[in-house]
Amino acid sequence: MMHMTFYWSNNLTLFINSWTTNSWFSYFLTLIIIFLFSIFSQFMEDQRLWLRLLTSSTTAAVAIDKAPLLYSNFFLSGGSGARFVGSVLFGINSGINYLLMLAVMSFNGGVFVAIVVGLAVGYWLFRCSDDEQIMLLDDGCACC
Numbered sequence: 001m002m003h004m005t006f007y008w009s010n011n012l013t014l015f016i017n018s019w020t021t022n023s024w025f026s027y028f029l030t031l032i033i034i035f036l037f038s039i040f041s042q043f044m045e046d047q048r049l050w051l052r053l054l055t056s057s058t059t060a061a062v063a064i065d066k067a068p069l070l071y072s073n074f075f076l077s078g079g080s081g082a083r084f085v086g087s088v089l090f091g092i093n094s095g096i097n098y099l100l101m102l103a104v105m106s107f108n109g110g111v112f113v114a115i116v117v118g119l120a121v122g123y124w125l126f127r128c129s130d131d132e133q134i135m136l137l138d139d140g141c142a143c144c
Contacts (some may be wrong), residue, residue, distance in 0.1 A: 003107040012108050015099070031114040034103055038118025039125065041096045046126040048089040057081040 010027035013020045014034075021027040100119075103111050 003034065006107050006109045006112065008109045012106060012111065012132075013104055014103060014111070027110065031110050034100075034111055035114045035118040037096065038100060038115050039122035041093065041100060042119060042122025043126050044089060044093040044096060048086060048093060049127075051086050055086070068082065 005117050010021055010024050012027060012030065014030060016139075021030050102117055
């Protein structure tokens with residue numbers, strides 16, 4: 001049965017029909033997996049932002065400020081290898097975030113709490129720092 005409101009039960013079908021929980025043990029195991037997956041999402045985002053920070057140059061930012069129409073991100077964002085790795089990390093992180101969104105859409109209260117707490121713990125572990133340069137590079141495109 002598809003729920004359209006939040007419910008609190010250990011009966012859960014997540015992503016595929018074969019991933020069902022009928023006991024408290026399997027339910028808590030699923031919540032732990034989702035919790036760790038949420039932390040991993042923040043870790044991957046941190047790695048992508050650090051790669052972007054390491055491959056960016058301050059001289060490129062000054063050149064863009066002086067003549068923004070003459071320069072594009074295609075030529076100034078580092079080597080093609082770093083751009084490829086950054087694209088792969090962005091794709092993996094987007095996929096993880098969309099899977100977390102689909103898990104929340106199961107409307108199970110425990111899954112919702114596990115994801116929110118996992119994202120908060122992951123942010124605290126990996127992205128909560130005094131380094132403001134990383135936040136300046138973060139884009140507003142990532143909606144989840």
